[in-house]
Amino acid sequence: MKRSPRIEQYGLIGDMQTSAHVCDDGSIDWLCLPRFDSPAVFAGLLGTQKHGTWQISPATCADRFAGSGAVAERRYRGDSLVLESVWRTPTGSVRVLDFMPPRDGAPQVVRIVEGLAGEVPMVSAMRPRPGYGSVSPWIHEVDGRMVAEAGADALWLDTCVQQVDKDGVVASAFTVAAGQSVAFVLTWCPSHASAPEIADAEAALAETLAFWHSWTQECSYAGPYREAVVRSLIALKAMTYQPSGGIVAAPTTSLPEEIGGGRNWDYRFTWLRDASTTLAALLGTGYRQEAQAWRRWLLRAVAGDPENLHIMYGITGQRDLQERELPWLPGYEGSAPVRVGNGAADQLQLDVYGEVIETLYLAHRSGVAHCAATAVLHQRLVENLARRWQEPDEGIWEIRGARRHFVHSKVMAWVAVDRTLRLVEAGALDMDLAPLVGLRATIHREVCAQGFDPVRNTFTQSYGSKELDAATLLIPRVGFLRLFLS
Template sequence: MGLTGSPFPPIADYAFLSNCHTGALVAPDGSVDWLCTPAFDSPSAFGNLLDRGAGSFRFGPYGITQPTARTYVPGTNVLTTTWHTPAGWLLVHDALTMGPRRGNDTVTPHTRPPADDDAEHLLVRTIECLDGAVEVELVCEPAFDYGREPATWVVQDEDGHVADASGGGQTLRLGTGLALGVEGSATRARHVLNKGERAWCALSWAEGLALPADLDDAVQRVKTTIAFWRRWLARARIPDHALRHPLERSALAIKGLTYMPTGATVAALTTSLPETPGGERNWDYRYTWMRDTTFTLQALHYLNLDWEADEFIQFVADVEPVEDGSLQIMYGIDGRRDLTETTRDELSGYEGARPVRIGNGAFDQRQNDVYGAVLDSILLHTARSKRLPRRLWPLVQSQAERALAVWHEPDQGIWEARGAPQHYVSSKLMCWVALDRASRLAGIRDDEALRAQWAEAADDIKSDILAKGVSDLGVLRQHYETDALDASTLLAGMFGFLPGTDERLRNTVAAIDRDLTEHGFVLRYRTDETDDGMSGKEGTFLICSFWLVSALAIVGEMEKATGLMERLLRVASPLGLYAEEFEVERSRHLGNFPQAFSHLALIEAAGRIILADYRAELSL
């Protein structure tokens, strides 16, 4: 319980674990409050994040809920928690384990070529008494199907060290060196550890519900997982700069949000964490947004993570277009198109924020920014790999033609507004990106006719935006019928629509910095000026603040850019993670967590600052 008396921990206090198939959130008290098995978008087995009766799994000291320290093992997504009790000290390791690939994965089958290492479909937890004698407790109480199905337990061995929990068509196996006892829908164990003694437990949804054989095996699996993350991070290009650590943590977060079987990246681990405290702006983010493609490719290529970039672009090439040939704005991590939205009205929601949503009703919205995001990502990937794969050219043609057909039409905009369609400037800007990048790709293929046709169309879009999308003050508008500001117009600089010397871009950056911020952090837009179909105020959007860092760097305002970056780094979670929003009044994170978009924008902003610093060094 926090200082506010809420039974829900602050969003930013959760630790994120991942095996690149699913992820878990661990509360400060040692409880796993969110875990969907076997995949990111499966129904939750532990859902205390959204209702304090929807399932949890704690392994830690009995009667003590406030840890002394929580950190990641450096260079990994493995959590360590240090506990000080009146009787001694404990150290806990938590990991969704990775190990050498052993044949085909039948739990979450791959469509991409399998790597050398893969998920073991195990949550392994080890504990060691560092000093004194400490009573340890294990309490595992799944509630399947987002809390609807309490677990039914069956002990599987005579000694009571293995028990199966079933419900909602799922079975999880709990194994431990401790003696288990079933109490209703929970299984519990308690044991006193003396200095130097260790204990373990593991939860399995692997094929055959396989478990570690013993304590040594459990410890080794955690060590193997640590080695996996460090080997992976060693492949990344992380400059020796003051921003090295946030870049590393962001890289690990993005990799952790990647669904290895298909190469897709989820927007966030969670559903329905509120953008407005106690409000209705609660969405399911466990899917892949096409607009994230270009930001994902930019970040991965910047970090030299070309394998992950290729996996992601192949996922984009695999997804099925809609009837007119365009791509949806989002897909399931397995490529499915139908993400029909439902609500779970029996759940309380995080701190009373309802409804809790499963699925996302925006999947069939018309958003014209999709084409630019996809084609920019293909151009980025082509420039990096020095080739345009044959299977991507039809996608280039179809998305360019759709952008050409719809750029003059209104849409729901980048923020998926649920109000009336409008002529959003950022949507038209991204259609310009689509035709500009398509023209360049046609040039790479030596198709002069298409190159010229698409280049001319890009010029037409640019002329239209500059004629109708700029206010009398020389500032880019949110849409053609308003002078309201929108942070998405910062993309004009980031995608090269306008150079950093252009007064319209400089005016836009200055106006957003001055008039679309709260205590220096950037809003998407002002909700009282925008028909987004929802009620209530929302927090500042972290991605927009990182975009402003990039935009300030583009227009040469490096002192302001670095100042904002420093403020953003100070509001990172205790473990270096970011949600979607930051509520400045109470200095807390809001929205789904951890948020890929926030970390992708951090990587770009950091890259621009590092580049400027290196250029400054060279000019000395």
Template sequence: MRVPADFYSPIDDYALIGDCRSAALVSRNGSIDWLCFPRYDSPSVFAALLDVTGGGRFRVRPAGTFRSERQYLPGTNILETTFHCSGGTVVLRDLMPVSSEEEKRLALVPEREILREIEGLNGEVEVEVLYDPRPDYARMRPDLRARGAMGLWCEGGGSALVLRSELPLELAGDGRSARGVSRIRAGERRYLSLTYNEDAPAVIPLLGEVARNKVERSARWWREWVARCEYDGPYREAVIRSALALKLMAYAPSGAIVAAPTTSLPETLGGVRNWDYRYCWLRDASFTLRALFALGYDEEAEAFLSWMLHTTRLTWPELQVVYDVFGEANLAEEELPHLEGYARSRPVRIGNAAHDQLQLDVYGEVIDAAAMVARRRGRFDRDTIRMLDGLGHTVCRRWREPDEGIWEGRSGRFQHTHSKVLCWVALDRLIEMYEKGHRELSVELFRRNREAIRAEIEARGYNERLQSYTRTFEGDEMDASLLTLPLYGYIEAGHPRMRATVARIREKLIRDGLVYRYEARTDDGLPPGEGAFGICSFWAVECLAKTGEVEAAAAAFERLLAYASDVGLFAEEIDPGTGAALGNFPQAFTHIGLINAALTLAEYAPERARPAGERVPAEKGSEDRR
């Protein structure tokens, strides 16, 4: 059944909950429309996000007309949606319970759980529940079985989904879904728990006060994590929310951080630029570690580097672009034609063909990240240095080759200026480590090649006629990745060549303060059409601040904050015409960009700092979200 595209909720109508292993998107009307168990990249259980009629959902909302507003409980990733109805008000709290290792040792917990708490605040409200699982990207026909106090069971593929509910539910005649309507009065609390178990026997959690305690423990866990944050500079509330979002995308068992918890949310509505981002890209490494270290999250930063160094042993001394959270390198791309796609944007993809591309910039990202850790830790062990030295040798052997570049173009390989700069960064950081005591490194080889790379960039990556660095050697097109040159220390932001480059990027790529990745005429092998990129827009803020334009930088940063959702989340892209979120959501790279831009403002424009906790106003509320 085809439905109008406007039946889909706007992308930023969703909020994210999770437990640092998997995640779910919850709409403003109380519907969980995306959930993958047991990992971010596992097949979906609910996918109404990508097929509003056939994908499946788990919805809790008032049965009549309502107005909703929402927030995260302060300092947590627990979502609170308040529904205002003619007869009263109820609040829905959604979370994936988290707890300390000590608490886990004291009590059995299910492998994964979504907990939903409904509380009556005033009056009396009829609440309807729809439970409509469609496992395996809606390819599996569910067969729900009612087992009394043990709940509704859906088994298959060696795992079990179990829904326990304090609200009565009735199975549909075909056994594929369940519904119920109940009255919630002021002061009442009711719970629904959806659990996932692979190992027998399944752990079936208790509800009632036990569930309430889980809410309180989870809130305490998140607040204790936030309390570790050492940042007290400008826009602290936005920085904390970005850090919390980033934590939700960090896979706790390995330390990997996924680019986003979703797949195939389109870069333009109705378009084909729909990719699976539930994996870990090495290109995000150094910006991620910079953000984590600056906030005081050394443990997460070192875990991410440890994951990278362990994972890349599989392909050493070559690096792959992207891996899954356990380091699997084969992420074959596949289309799911039975799903109509978000707002009919096809195809829906799982896997990502970028894993087969050559992107030379990843060597600079990984080695720069290692250098950050070395500055804090002191020395690496001999095996780690051997690995890094091997990566340096690969850079020396391959830096002259064309590649697909940071944006993963599908039109062939080119001599990308940004990729060459990151090759320079890789060797520059290895030389730095040598000078700080790692004498095992092949420093003379690295010095010769570092100078050769710089000479090539300045001769071929800089266009004398345009007075600007360009996207490719001997080219004339602009690319937002050039904004990172001063961020990596390749050139001072105030250098005449960099100032001229920023000026040309303003002319060619910036609209209403938002930055596109590259010019519309750039052939990337795909049909045209995408939004402005969030991370690129934050790079522009950093460049402005570093050139001394601190007032303009702070103003640009505040304009960008206004594009966040009502709960402070950003997608990959923004439509400059409408302000709508585009692409996978929420996007780790954008939130990393926000954190780093705030750090740069704190360094260069401290007088612009907002008082800690002051919020940039954002529109809230939603009328009649039925």
């Protein structure tokens, strides 16, 4: 049996509202439109080509199972999210540029084929399957343009070469010579709306490169491996939902923790923990606007209900993330089930108080001033934590079983109080110091007494257990050991 492409064969492109995964054989196998959390129109990543793909490649490389589809070179153009793929064939060489222009309107995927040497026969085969690969759309021609419609979705594919519908595949066969270029632009819009304007692919390329160049110029990091740091920051920025400031933990769902396993979760939501880690990296490299946008998102998401703090919310702050399975998708490498939504949204994970407050603290240190609304939210979060920190919870690993007293959760509760104290001492927050000092000491004493194994000289996963936990390796980073060792 032929294996599907490996996850590491995919490159990410995106427009800070959604993203696509482009395989090194020229196939887009994952794309949700119009948002990260929308149903996928290409879901081949979690199934087969019949579940939705869009491949552009030399004709000799069109069969991904023939063993000759890998590109000779692949990279991002400069400090951008424009992906370059180069093929060298017996008759010539060709480059494909894949990108999604940052937008304030309709989402677009732009693919520009450029001839570099000789002549190369090329193919484009777009197999749209909305509804996570479950729906075969109505493909037809409108004023010389190809459109695939299904329910609320319409996908318009524009190019200068001939397109035909072959059994649900919008196909083109063309030859590109040195110095020539052929552009394909896929635009999503509501099916009831008027046809979108035909985009200028070259202008979109210039605007996309200019955006990323401008954004990366704000990076203040000047240490070792700067190129790798900037590339990582670009990926983090790509996972930010720009209209709201929410940050997805990942732009995909159901990629398995292990091949054949069942821990296949939907990560297209904003975990408070993951977003906090992302913002720490952005703040540490000079990016404050993202922290300000996320703070506004946080205020809207938590709203007037900090006593019922969730561990995660939708990218626009929604709370209903009901989990369900998609039985028609076999899963990546057969790793079923495929899930959308996430039932962990209703779990209690006390560590998120620490992550959120740590981020607010880092934002203050980076020059993002506390606003009055944030101060009220911060105080109510600490007051709620003071009432609940002794409860068992599901912990960082989202265990779907009996709650326990996880050491990492208790340590992060300590972090929440410690960072609050620092903000009070700095004059950035108006709260009574004495109760905070006492609470911090109480949490510290309990963790050291019940969460540490003196025989093995190690922190354990939970109170009274013998299990170890990788999450406890974060303890030195948050400053907890300063008191433990004193």
